Structures are given as structure tokens and as C-alpha cells.
Amino acid sequence: MKKNLLLTLALAVMMPLGAQEIVKGSIEDVPRQGSYQPTFKSDGAKKKPLNIILMIGDGTGLAQIASGYFANNHELTVMNLKHMGFVTTRSATDFTTDSSASGTAYACGIKTYNYAVGVDQEKKPAPNIPEVVAKKGVVSGVVSTDALDGATPASFFAHQPNRGMADEIWADLPASELIFFAAGDKERFEKRPEATQKAVKESFTVVDNLNDPAYAKASRLGYLPTKVEAGYIVDGRTDFLPKSTRYAMDFLKDHSARKRGFFLMVEGARIDKAAHANQFESMVKEMLDFDKAIAEAIRFADEDGNTLVIISADHETGALSIADGNPAEGKVSGTYVSTWHTAIPVPIFAYGPHAQDFMGCQGNDEVGRKIMNLLTGK
Numbered sequence: 016m017k018k019n020l021l022l023t024l025a026l027a028v029m030m031p032l033g034a035q036e037i038v039k040g041s042i043e044d045v046p047r048q049g050s051y052q053p054t055f056k057s058d059g060a061k062k063k064p065l066n067i068i069l070m071i072g073d074g075t076g077l078a079q080i081a082s083g084y085f086a087n088n089h090e091l092t093v094m095n096l097k098h099m100g101f102v103t104t105r106s107a108t109d110f111t112t113d114s115s116a117s118g119t120a121y122a123c124g125i126k127t128y129n130y131a132v133g134v135d136q137e138k139k140p141a142p143n144i145p146e147v148v149a150k151k152g153v154v155s156g157v158v159s160t161d162a163l164d165g166a167t168p169a170s171f172f173a174h175q176p177n178r179g180m181a182d183e184i185w186a187d188l189p190a191s192e193l194i195f196f197a198a199g200d201k202e203r204f205e206k207r208p209e210a211t212q213k214a215v216k217e218s219f220t221v222v223d224n225l226n227d228p229a230y231a232k233a234s235r236l237g238y239l240p241t242k243v244e245a246g247y248i249v250d251g252r253t254d255f256l257p258k259s260t261r262y263a264m265d266f267l268k269d270h271s272a273r274k275r276g277f278f279l280m281v282e283g284a285r286i287d288k289a290a291h292a293n294q295f296e297s298m299v300k301e302m303l304d305f306d307k308a309i310a311e312a313i314r315f316a317d318e319d320g321n322t323l324v325i326i327s328a329d330h331e332t333g334a335l336s337i338a339d340g341n342p343a344e345g346k347v348s349g350t351y352v353s354t355w356h357t358a359i360p361v362p363i364f365a366y367g368p369h370a371q372d373f374m375g376c377q378g379n380d381e382v383g384r385k386i387m388n389l390l391t392g393k
């Protein structure tokens with residue numbers, strides 16, 4: 016208990032609440048990237064989706080999306096979608112949520128306290144989507160540009176009272192229902208206790224690249240790229256997120272026994288991290304990269320016809336506003352009013368069968384419960 020309290024205090028110091036000076040940032044001459052134009056053939060269909068992909072842009076409010084949209088001259092795949100709504104994100108204990116309470120709301124369909132990972136307000140494990148849908152034979156995976164023990168991915172496989180308990184979170188991985196993960200990073204994993212590393216390697220084929228075709232046949236696969244390959248775009252990350260997203264969808268579809276379906280969570284984690292640091296240019300680059308992963312998911316949904324893609328956020332970060340720009344020149348300027356999260360509702364977009372279920376305003380916990388119900392046939 017004492018350890019948990021210390022971790023909570025340490026995190027509170029790391030993430031101070033409250034207002035700060037206005038920080039301005041801008042980006043220009045952004046190289047254009049195309050968007051994927053959906054066919055809309057399965058969009059809004061009444062049949063139950065076989066597969067669901069939940070894409071969480073950490074800290075990604077409307078201004079973060081719009082910054083990428085304007086910088087790329089009015090073009091993003093997510094902005095090509097038609098079914099949209101809003102998500103309110105407050106946690107059980109705080110008006111402004113952190114990523115673990117919101118991650119747990121999405122993963123477990125419950126409101127809990129800030130810093131909780133897959134546990135309820137009494138610190139009891141709450142069943143997460145991969146556990147609930149596994150009973151129906153549905154397989155699951157996660158992809159993130161954060162560490163695998165980061166609050167959002169951890170909410171989908173771990174049950175720990177505090178997000179800072181990295182060793183305990185990694186130790187929950189072997190007994191989880193995940194059969195695929197791709198997240199940062201190899202160096203971080205190698206710092207875990209020997210017994211934890213051994214247990215993870217005994218239950219997953221752990222690799223640091225996806226090049227060998229034999230990996231696709233592993234029963235459970237864990238991809239841990241290097242720190243740089245899973246780090247910020249501005250520090251040298253290339254195509255880790257869109258590439259791992261595509262790989263995960265193919266891997267899970269291939270491993271879905273008798274076509275029972277799959278669940279995949281994809282997180283664009285560094286939109287939030289760049290916004291915490293009020294690094295506008297870095298944030299826009301992370302947003303554009305997240306949209307590449309969204310394009311992969313929407314393209315897959317069109318190829319497959321039975322896949323629902325949901326794109327939302329755990330909360331907004333930075334109280335970002337946009338005051339100036341020139342889309343034709345790939346130029347946009349933003350101002351941050353905070354270095355922490357805000358309670359502003361975040362947009363949600365959906366594409367595929369039952370996309371219409373996610374229109375309107377809803378809690379993040381409701382989104383989690385809707386996913387569970389759709390995948391278990393309720």
C-alpha cells in the first residue's frame with residue numbers, strides 16, 4: 016500500500032494540474048500525405064461486426080485532429096468518415112481523467128479512479144474486453160507507440176491498483192487473453208525482473224522485428240521494437256504504427272479460429288506526450304502518423320466487410336486551440352493553455368457495421384460496454 020501511495024504522489028508531481036502560461040507553436044511545409052477514401056459499403060450495416068478495432072488517440076481532442084487536417088491541406092482519413100459523436104471522459108474520482116482511468120473505462124466498461132489499471136474503485140480486477148470476448152472464442156491484440164506497460168495498453172491486459180507498477184503490469188501479460196502485442200520497447204522489457212522476462216518469453220514468441228514470415232505462424236506473438244523505433248517521429252520513428260496495425264489485423268484474422276472474430280486496440284500514444292510538453296510540431300507529426308494507422312484499419316474494414324473501426328481518445332491534452340494557419344502552405348499555429356489533460360469531450364468516429372451505435376454523446380465506459388456487447392452477440 017505504501018508503495019502505491021508513493022507512486023501516486025510521484026505521478027502527481029510529474030503531472031501538475033492547473034493553468035500555465037500560453038505556449039504558442041506552429042508547423043509549416045508539412046509533406047502531404049494522402050488519405051484513404053472509404054467505399055462505405057459496410058458502413059452502418061445492421062449485421063453484427065465480427066471484428067472490432069478500437070483506435071485511441073491519446074490526448075486527441077478536436078483541435079489535435081484539426082491541426083493535422085489543416086497541416087495536411089484539409090486531408091485526413093478520419094475526416095472522411097460519416098458516423099461521429101462525442102465521448103465524455105471524467106473518471107470516478109476526478110473531473111479530469113488520466114489515461115489509466117479512461118483506458119480502464121474503454122477496456123472494462125466501468126468508471127474507476129485515476130491511476131487504476133483494469134481494477135474497479137475497490138481495486139478488484141474488472142474483466143476487460145479481451146477477457147470477456149475470449150469466452151466466445153474472439154482473439155485480441157494491442158498496438159501502441161507507448162511502452163506496453165503504459166496506462167492505455169496495460170488497461171487491456173493487466174489488473175493493478177496503480178499505473179506506475181510497471182513490473183507487476185508486465186507480470187500480468189502471460190496470463191492475459193492477448194495473443195498479439197506490438198509496443199515499446201525492447202530496452203524497457205530487458206529492465207524487467209528475470210522471472211518476468213522468462214515468463215513472457217515462455218508464453219509469447221518475442222521478436223524485435225516483423226521480417227521473418229515464420230513469426231506470423233506463432234501462436235502468440237510479441238513485437239518489441241527498439242526505443243527509437245517506438246519513440247517520437249521527430250526522434251526517428253518511421254512506420255512502426257501503421258505497419259504494426261496492418262500486421263496485427265492480419266495476424267488476428269489468421270488466428271481467429273473458425274472465424275470467431277478479433278478485437279484489436281491501437282493507440283497513438285505520443286500525441287498526448289507531445290501535447291504535455293507543448294511541442295506543437297511533434298504533436299502534429301504524431302497525429303498525421305496516427306491517421307496513417309487509421310487508413311490501414313479503414314482499408315482493412317473495406318477488404319473484410321465484417322469489421323467495425325472506432326476512433327476516439329481517452330481525453331484531450333493541453334487545452335489546445337488553433338488561431339491561425341494556411342492549409343495550402345501546410346501551415347498551422349496552435350496555442351496550449353495547459354500541460355495536462357482537460358475535461359473537454361473528445362470526438363468519436365466509427366466505420367463499418369453498427370457504426371451508428373456510436374453516434375451522439377456517450378461516456379467512455381459506455382463505449383467499452385457497447386464493444387463487449389457487439390462482440391458477444393448481445
Ligand SMILES: [Zn+2]
Nearest residue numbers: 074114287332
Ligand atoms: Zn497524458
